[in-house]
Amino acid sequence: MSHFRAKRLVAVPAGIAYGVAADVAAYKEFLPLLEQSRIVSAVSEEGGLRRFRAELAVGYSKLRLREKFNSNVVCDDTKHTVTAMSQEPPFRNMKTIWTIRDISGQAEVMIEIEYAMRNPLLQ
Secondary structure, eight states: OEEEEEEEEESSOHHHHHHHHHOGGGGGGTSTTEEEEEEOSOOEEETTEEEEEEEEEEEEGGGTEEEEEEEEEEEETTTTEEEEEEOSTTEEEEEEEEEEEEETTEEEEEEEEEEEESSTTTO
16 A cells, blocks of 8 residues: 655644645645545534545546545544545545644644555556
8 A cells, every 4th residue: 555644834723724624625726636626425513523425536637547536534623634535446445634733823734645546557
């Protein structure tokens, strides 16, 4: 399984950074190669957790690649985490976790992605 991790300190309050990470429908506005992001199920809320299903499309026009997939997303408003998981094509398994922490009034934003593609060429 492949793994990607990045951490950055951002000069905004952690609550604002978490709001951006939790706004899955807006991902297409700021994540590279993401062509589409939308919520496709009702949002269920319980105890600071919001659960929903999202549909995303990733594309790379130079190689004429475009893949659409669904993820099950959990936003934890208390812990400031956003977790997305998928086992649908093109993935065999994918887990993404955004973690936002307050560091002296700024936001430490970390994203971790673990994934295994069904197609070895995409891996």
